[in-house]
Amino acid sequence: PAPKSDTGIRHDHRYACMRYAPLICPNQGLVEQIAILRRDRELEGLDMQALSYERAISVPFPFPITSDNIHEVSELPHIGKKIHSKIQEYIEHGEISECKSILNDARYQSLVDFTTVYGIGPSTARNLYASGLRTFEDLEKHYDVSPRTNDEIGQTSSPDYLKASPTTGLPQLSIKVGLALREEFSLQIPRSEVEEIHDAVINELKRIRSGCVSTIAGGYRRGKDKSNDIDIVISHKDLKSGGDQVKGLCAELVKRLYDKGLVTHVMHLSSFREHNALRTSHWDSLEKALTVFKLPHKKGQEHVHRRLDLIFAAPEVYWTAVVGWTGSRMFERDLKLWAKQEEEKKFDSSGITRRHDSKLYFPKSEQEVFELLHLEWIDPTLRNA
Ligand code: TTP
Ligand code: MN
Ligand code: MN
Ligand code: MN
Numbered sequence: 392p393a394p395k396s397d398t399g400i401r402h403d404h405r406y407a408c409m410r411y412a413p414l415i416c417p418n419q420g421l422v423e424q425i426a427i428l429r430r431d432r433e434l435e436g437l438d439m440q441a442l443s444y445e446r447a448i449s450v451p452f453p454f455p456i457t458s459d460n461i462h463e464v465s466e467l468p469h470i471g472k473k474i475h476s477k478i479q480e481y482i483e484h485g486e487i488s489e490c491k492s493i494l495n496d497a498r499y500q501s502l503v504d505f506t507t508v509y510g511i512g513p514s515t516a517r518n519l520y521a522s523g524l525r526t527f528e529d530l531e532k533h534y535d536v537s538p539r540t541n542d543e544i545g546q547t548s549s550p551d552y553l554k555a556s557p558t559t560g561l562p563q564l565s566i567k568v569g570l571a572l573r574e575e576f577s578l579q580i581p582r583s584e585v586e587e588i589h590d591a592v593i594n595e596l597k598r599i600r601s602g603c604v605s606t607i608a609g610g611y612r613r614g615k616d617k618s619n620d621i622d623i624v625i626s627h628k629d630l631k632s633g634g635d636q637v638k639g640l641c642a643e644l645v646k647r648l649y650d651k652g653l654v655t656h657v658m659h660l661s662s663f664r665e666h667n668a669l670r671t672s673h674w675d676s677l678e679k680a681l682t683v684f685k686l687p688h689k690k691g692q693e694h695v696h697r698r699l700d701l702i703f704a705a706p707e708v709y710w711t712a713v714v715g716w717t718g719s720r721m722f723e724r725d726l727k728l729w730a731k732q733e734e735e736k737k738f739d740s741s742g743i744t745r746r747h748d749s750k751l752y753f754p755k756s757e758q759e760v761f762e763l764l765h766l767e768w769i770d771p772t773l774r775n776a
Contacts, residue, residue: 412451504527588684591653609622743764
């Protein structure tokens with residue numbers, strides 16, 4: 392085996408999965424400015440540049456950066472000359488001039504607006520812009536969405552929603568619904584409602600399969616006060632069932648939630664690719680559904696449409712799925728990188744494999760996932776890199 396990189400948690404470790412990263416950061420103003428640069432590069436498809444800005448802001452500096460300690464910042468990983476000069480500018484002037492011009496740029500504003508629509512990513516946004524569209528009103532005309540009431544939105548879902556394409560290009564229906572519901576989706580979800588939605592989902596799950604287990608993952612698990620969506624990882628207690636208890640459950644549950652009026656739309660529904668001979672059943676065991684969910688109104692109080700992601704894992708890969716869906720994105724990216732570069736393993740939400748012989752590992756707890764990768768376990772609330 393290759394010699395291990397230095398192990399042990401340090402705030403300046405180059406792998407995000409080896410750092411404690413709390414939600415609150417003492418350099419919030421600076422981070423927000425650099426995030427604008429990152430966003431601009433991401434929207435323009437400059438992914439490597441975006442990633443280097445994202446990496447830079449994922450390294451926590453434990454104190455407010457000032458002219459007295461900025462020399463320490465340049466010793467941190469992922470802080471190159473370019474980013475250092477931006478930080479310098481921020482320390483001197485309280486802002487980064489490039490950010491100001493980005494924020495005033497009409498193209499940037501349109502691309503930011505477009506990508507707030509569920510279903511529109513940077514490349515679709517650039518294409519829409521290139522075809523002359525600039526505002527939400529332009530998009531509504533383009534996608535033939537007229538302002539609707541909630542009831543009418545409910546009716547836009549077609550009866551053949553279960554055939555939602557699992558392939559790359561999102562069907563127009565998705566963008567249409569995303570557009571119609573964009574204001575509701577922009578409202579963040581308090582923890583209490585995340586829990587209420589989880590309970591409602593599990594309540595229906597129990598009716599179709601007993602013995603299931605679940606974890607609310609995503610930002611909620613990392614301690615965020617308000618989330619943009621709800622991510623629930625579902626599996627089954629019975630390890631010996633080898634995934635049989637979970638197979639097909641995704642479509643079954645989504646269908647039930649839809650019939651109960653709880654799920655209003657399905658953006659994506661993956662099927663169990665049972666006949667793919669090149670893959671073992673374990674790699675196929677993550678079924679998932681990206682849906683829109685609305686709690687039933689009570690006492691005349693309407694609830695908001697929420698995005699709900701349901702992830703189904705076979706019992707032996709439940710904990711890798713939980714780790715994989717807890718995030719943050721940067722934490723996940725570096726966990727994969729660590730596994731590959733330092734452990735000669737492949738980490739994925741759907742399992743851990745040894746690279747040279749494809750041996751599969753089946754960790755029985757979240758702690759075991761970290762142990763297998765020779766990492767110190769990090770509390771989810773410190774995975775906010
Ligand atoms: P998100 O739900 O996109 O983000 P989040 O929960 O961290 O924050 P919020 O929802 O409040 O904006 O993703 C949750 C985690 O799931 C993410 O950290 C990485 C993982 N993930 C995947 O593994 N694959 C995917 O396709 C997506 C979208 C997320
Ligand atoms: Mn931070
Ligand atoms: Mn989430
Ligand atoms: Mn999600």
